[in-house]
Amino acid sequence: MPAFRVREMSNSTSRSAAAGDIFASTQWTVVLEANHCDDIKAGLALEELCRTYWLPLYIYVRRRGHNKEDAEDLTQAFFARFLQKNYLLGLSAERGRFRAFLLAALKHFLANEWDKSRRQKRGGLVSHLSLDWHSADAQFQLAAANELTPDEAFDREWATTLLGKVIHRLKKEAPDEAKEAQFDALKSFLTTGKGEASYPEAAKQLGWQETAVRVAVHRLRKRYRQLLRDEIANTLAAPTQVDEELRALFAAFRP
Numbered sequence: 337m338p339a340f341r342v343r344e345m346s347n348s349t350s351r352s353a354a355a356g357d358i359f360a361s362t363q364w365t366v367v368l369e370a371n372h373c374d375d376i377k378a379g380l381a382l383e384e385l386c387r388t389y390w391l392p393l394y395i396y397v398r399r400r401g402h403n404k405e406d407a408e409d410l411t412q413a414f415f416a417r418f419l420q421k422n423y424l425l426g427l428s429a430e431r432g433r434f435r436a437f438l439l440a441a442l443k444h445f446l447a448n449e450w451d452k453s454r455r456q457k458r459g460g461l462v463s464h465l466s467l468d469w470h471s472a473d474a475q476f477q478l479a480a481a482n483e484l485t486p487d488e489a490f491d492r493e494w495a496t497t498l499l500g501k502v503i504h505r506l507k508k509e510a511p512d513e514a515k516e517a518q519f520d521a522l523k524s525f526l527t528t529g530k531g532e533a534s535y536p537e538a539a540k541q542l543g544w545q546e547t548a549v550r551v552a553v554h555r556l557r558k559r560y561r562q563l564l565r566d567e568i569a570n571t572l573a574a575p576t577q578v579d580e581e582l583r584a585l586f587a588a589f590r591p
Contacts, residue, residue, distance in 0.1 A: 363570045364434045379419075385434055385571065386415060388501060392493035393442050394472045395479055399486035400446070404476075408469050414445045415467075433581065434571035435494055439487070488588070495588040502563045503527070506556070518542065518552070525553045526560050 363381040390411065397407040418441060431437055479489060503523060510516040521541050524533040535553075539546045568581045 362572065365573055367434075368431060368573055383419065386419065386438075389434070389438065389494060389497055389571075390415065390467055391472055391475060391497055392490045393438065394467075395476055395493040396439065396442065396486050396490040397446075398476045399484070399489045404473055408467075408472075410446070412467065414442055417445065417449060432573040432577060435491075435581070435584075439490055491584065491588040495585045498567055498585065499527075499564070502560060502567055505563050505567075506560060509559075519556075522549070522553055522556055526557065 363385050366381040367378050367385070369378075393414065394407055394411045397410050398404070402410060475493070479493065482489070482492070484492065503526065506523070506526075507516060507519050510519050521538055525538075535546050535549050538544075538553075539549045542549065544552075565578055565582075568578055568585070569575070572578060572581060
């Protein structure tokens with residue numbers, strides 16, 4: 337089962353923000369425009385994207401039939417080469433979406449470059465990323481119960497990772513412990529299906545009126561949708577692609 341469930345939302349959500357403002361400095365556009373901006377800034381943006389979305393690649397490699405140790409070596413070697421080489425060349429069809437680009441780059445690496453690097457000792461290729469292998473294996477074991485193709489497993493883990501980052505950002509916005517406790521009591525309204533979270537139970541937990549809980553949940557969902565679109569935008573090159581990526585996100589959780 338996925339870590340988070342998502343609801344489809346109106347295409348008009350967050351369109352009150354100017355698309356040009358949103359996409360002027362997204363992480364992926366900074367990387368794609370590296371020839372026209374500070375290369376150091378582009379490198380940092382790429383590393384941050386990789387640091388966020390490395391786990392879906394590990395899940396993909398495991399789904400391809402590699403054992404834990406080989407999958408760790410493959411993922412580490414891939415990122416070492418990916419962050420050192422210009423993988424933007426020759427993958428123009430996937431450039432608009434970091435999700436598609438990263439998977440295409442991994443497939444290229446597995447097909448053409450792994451044989452060149454597998455003789456090196458583990459750790460011989462230096463990566464700038466700190467990867468939590470214990471967490472990765474635990475996540476794979478959790479995901480292994482689903483009958484998914486490697487590509488489907490990648491998309492689902494990508495969606496789960498993205499939604500987890502949105503939840504983390506929401507919690508970080510809480511200014512104090514009291515607000516954090518409030519968020520913890522209400523976040524189930526974001527991460528469960530319709531009707532699975534109880535307004536009366538949340539009201540009892542917080543010592544609020546049920547009406548106040550409903551107002552707070554409405555505001556939380558609104559902010560959640562804004563941050564979700566913002567996180568998706570960070571992985572895209574054009575504002576017209578956000579809704580399509582949202583649909584792909586929802587589709588990843590369908591049976």
